[in-house]
Amino acid sequence: MELLDRYLQAVKKHLPWQRQDDIIAELRANLESQLDEKQAELGRPLTPAEAEAWIQQLGSPVRMASHYQPQQYLIGPAIYPAYLHVLRIASMWALAIYTLVATITIVLGPSISGAAVAQAAFRLPSIVIQVAAWVTLVFAALEFIATRYPGKCPPIAGFYANWSPSTLPPLEPVPAPGTKRPSYTQAVTEVIFGFVVLTWLVLVPRHPFLMFGPGIAFLHASPFRLNPILLTFYWWIVGLNALQLAWRCIDLLRGAWQHPGPLRHIVSKLFGAIPLVLLAYLPGSAYVLLRHPETDMSRYAQTADSTNRGIHAGLQVLCVIVILQLAWDVAQALVSVLRGSQQPR
Amino acid sequence: MTLPESTFENLRLELRRGCLTLAVLVQLRSEHYGYTLRKDLADRGLVIDESTLYPLLRRLETQGLLVSEWREEEKRNKRFYRLSSDGEQILGQLLQEWQAINTSISSML
Numbered sequence: 001m002e003l004l005d006r007y008l009q010a011v012k013k014h015l016p017w018q019r020q021d022d023i024i025a026e027l028r029a030n031l032e033s034q035l036d037e038k039q040a041e042l043g044r045p046l047t048p049a050e051a052e053a054w055i056q057q058l059g060s061p062v063r064m065a066s067h068y069q070p071q072q073y074l075i076g077p078a079i080y081p082a083y084l085h086v087l088r089i090a091s092m093w094a095l096a097i098y099t100l101v102a103t104i105t106i107v108l109g110p111s112i113s114g115a116a117v118a119q120a121a122f123r124l125p126s127i128v129i130q131v132a133a134w135v136t137l138v139f140a141a142l143e144f145i146a147t148r149y150p151g152k153c154p155p156i157a158g159f160y161a162n163w164s165p166s167t168l169p170p171l172e173p174v175p176a177p178g179t180k181r182p183s184y185t186q187a188v189t190e191v192i193f194g195f196v197v198l199t200w201l202v203l204v205p206r207h208p209f210l211m212f213g214p215g216i217a218f219l220h221a222s223p224f225r226l227n228p229i230l231l232t233f234y235w236w237i238v239g240l241n242a243l244q245l246a247w248r249c250i251d252l253l254r255g256a257w258q259h260p261g262p263l264r265h266i267v268s269k270l271f272g273a274i275p276l277v278l279l280a281y282l283p284g285s286a287y288v289l290l291r292h293p294e295t296d297m298s299r300y301a302q303t304a305d306s307t308n309r310g311i312h313a314g315l316q317v318l319c320v321i322v323i324l325q326l327a328w329d330v331a332q333a334l335v336s337v338l339r340g341s342q343q344p345r
Numbered sequence: 346m347t348l349p350e351s352t353f354e355n356l357r358l359e360l361r362r363g364c365l366t367l368a369v370l371v372q373l374r375s376e377h378y379g380y381t382l383r384k385d386l387a388d389r390g391l392v393i394d395e396s397t398l399y400p401l402l403r404r405l406e407t408q409g410l411l412v413s414e415w416r417e418e419e420k421r422n423k424r425f426y427r428l429s430s431d432g433e434q435i436l437g438q439l440l441q442e443w444q445a446i447n448t449s450i451s452s453m454l
Contacts, residue, residue, distance in 0.1 A: 025424075030379040067399075
């Protein structure tokens with residue numbers, strides 16, 4: 001029957017090439033037996049419509065051929081948990097390292113512009129996709145080797161098979177009654193907002209209107225200017241933000257966003273305290289300078305001096321507060337570590 | 346298809362998948378070729394698509410559970426399958442497993 005021949009011809013195109021002829025010969029024999037029985041029951045050959053209906057119910061040629069393909073996973077169930085774990089860690093590190101490197105590159109680059117920041121931001125998804133593609137490729141290769149040469153790859157299949165209850169992490173602290181754990185949405189929103197704030201902070205020195213708005217015109221017209229050394233501390237703050245953001249991303253990808261450790265808080269406070277202390281002891285406490293000292297000294301020197309004294313006093317108070325808070329956080333962390341080590345096992 | 350219907354269909358296919366292999370091995374204690382095997386199974390209430398049964402026979406042969414040979418019958422070359430010695434051993438073990446499961450399920454009902 002011509003329709004059957006055409007069907008088998010179409011199936012053959014999608015079969016594994018080494019066994020095409022053998023499979024088609026067997027399929028032809030079975031289908032012709034089926035056709036003979038149908039025609040014997042009817043006492044006549046099938047009409048074109050009946051033949052078409054019969055071929056239709058066999059399924060499409062691609063579907064028929066697909067069942068003859070060897071069953072193989074791209075990444076099988078034995079190593080899939082390991083793949084997911086490695087993918088998360090690799091994506092997390094790629095995200096954190098890229099954020100840090102991009103921030104440093106933009107800050108130290110020839111110009112800090114919105115275009116450079118936008119370019120860095122738009123490159124981020126491609127970085128993460130590339131990392132994911134490489135991890136997937138490696139695990140697909142491992143699956144291929146494990147399937148074809150099972151004797152050579154026992155450790156892969158047994159990745160999670162050999163574990164010990166003694167390696168389980170300690171119990172997580174129960175939140176105090178009335179306190180609410182941060183939700184996943186909140187954690188993701190904080191990260192997204194963190195990226196936005198970091199971008200804004202990087203752009204402000206080049207485009208001060210982003211911070212001061214139209215008021216920047218008054219600042220340019222005023223007889224005062226900020227000491228350029230303050231810019232160094234500004235970039236320290238930007239670096240601290242980048243560090244905090246990277247840490248938050250790591251917590252999110254590690255699944256530890258509900259229980260951020262005290263270390264992050266302490267390290268952030270310490271990094272924030274260093275420039276404060278240095279600023280508070282800036283030589284001469286010259287935070288604000290005269291734009292044209294040769295002409296404005298007599299009129300505005302006293303104003304600049306009292307402004308600097310006020311800023312200096314404020315910074316000293318802020319230093320004391322931050323240092324006390326840091327000491328308190330460190331003490332609390334030490335107490336909880338001591339309590340944890342003293343609890344019976 | 347509604348969600349309950351599609352859920353049932355997925356679970357039904359999973360349940361049938363293992364049973365079909367057992368049924369095929371049982372029937373191949375005597376020699377069959379693809380079409381007669383399918384007909385025999387259908388007569389006993391187990392309807393299997395051609396696209397499922399014929400590749401299954403190939404797979405079981407690759408796994409060493411079946412042996413096959415081409416023979417001419419009624420002026421047509423046909424591929425006849427039967428259980429190998431490994432296939433008989435595996436079938437015995439699968440039947441024990443099947444009976445144990447059957448007994449457990451029956452005791453729960």
